[in-house]
Amino acid sequence: MLNIIFGDHAGVVTNPAVYFKNTYEDEWITDELSRKMIQAVDRSTVISERVIDSPVLGAITPKELSGGVKTLILINNCPD
DSSP: OOOOOOSOOTTOOSOHHHHHHHHOOHHHHHSHHHHHHHHHHHOOEEEETTEEEETTTEEEOGGGSOHHHHHHHHHHHOOO
16 A cells, blocks of 8 residues: 655655765665665665775765665664
8 A cells, every 4th residue: 555645754764865975884785685686776886985986986985876786775773
């Protein structure tokens, strides 16, 4: 079932990009599942906790990942 909610709703992340920027921890990026998701979704390779090699953008930080992969990483690390 699809529920559409207008306005604020307690306990719901409405902007995953901002939530990721303010919440993520370096070790989330080097986790094996995160590496696989980043490779599959963004076609980028994790070099270290703060450096990701993107074929389009070159060296980027985790904050510059796509919204989709940020959301997947959040789901994996913040299940509540």
